[in-house]
Amino acid sequence: MKSGVDIKEVRLSKGxxxxxxxxxxxxxxxxxxxxxxxxxxGWTIGSLKAYGPMLKYLCYHTGFIVVGVEYRKAPEHKFPQAAYDALEGYNWVIDNIEAINGDISKIMIGGDSAGGNLTCVVLNYLQEKQQPLPIKQVLIYPVLDVSEEGIKRARESKRWWVGKLGSKILDYQLSLYTNTSEDLKSPLMCPDISDLDLSNTETLIITAEFDPLFIGAGDYIDILQKNSYSVVHKHYPNTFHGFVNFAGVSPKAQSALMDVVEFLLK
Incomplete structure (x- = not known):
C-alpha cells in the first residue's frame, strides 16, 4: 500500500x-x-523494510503518524545497543514532535516479540526518569521473561514441541545479543514490568496459542488486571509466534492488525 502514506527516513547514526x-x-x-x-x-533479525507494509497499513487505517525504529542488531551490536537505540528513537520523536506535526499529548508505543520487550524497556526507563508515559501500549506476543525460570517454563510448555523449539531459538538469539548471563538481570533486558504505574496507559496484548512466550504475557495480563489497569487481551487460537507478519495471506493476522487499529483509535 503506497498510496495515502508518505514516508520519510531519518538517519540518527550508522546503521x-x-x-x-x-x-x-x-x-x-x-x-x-x-x-x-x-x-x-530476537534482537538479531528483522528490519523496517520487512515491516514496511505493516507500518503503512497502520498509518493508513488510523490516520496517525507511525514511526518505525530500526535499532541496531546482534551479533554486530551486542547488548544493550538495541535498548539504547530504542530509547534514543523514542526521545528523538519527543524532541522533534512539532517538526513531524505530532501531538505530544497522544504518544503511543508498541512492538512485537523482541520489539515488545523494547517497548517495556522504554516504559520502565521513562518511569524511572519520572517522565510521562505514552497513553497506550501495544504488545504483540512480547518477550517479557528471559530469566532462567522464564526460559525453563517455556521449555516445559504444554505444547512441549513448541516449547522446545521456541526456547532453542530464543536461547540462540540471546547468546548472540547478550554478553553474559548477568545481562539478563538488567532492566534494559528484563524490565520490572510489575512495578510500572500504568494508571494513564491503556494496554493491548495479542497472543498466539502455539507460542511458549504466552506464559510471560499471561503473567503480565494478570498483573495488569490485579492492579485494575486498562488491558485488552486478544488471543488467537491455532496461530504461532510471528503470525501477524503474514497479514497478506492470513485472515487471522489481518484480524490482529485490525485489533491494533481499533485499539489505537478508540
Missing part, C-alpha cells in the same frame, strides 16, 4: 534510523497522534 509514515490525506495541518513501533526479530 540506526527511523522511518516516519504520515497520512497523505492530512491537509489541515492539525497535529496527529504518534505511534512508535519496535519490530521483532
Amino acid at each position: 540506526f534510523k527511523l522511518k516516519i509514515y504520515k497520512p497523505t490525506a492530512n491537509k489541515s495541518g492539525k497535529a496527529l497522534p504518534v505511534f512508535i513501533y519496535y519490530h521483532g526479530g
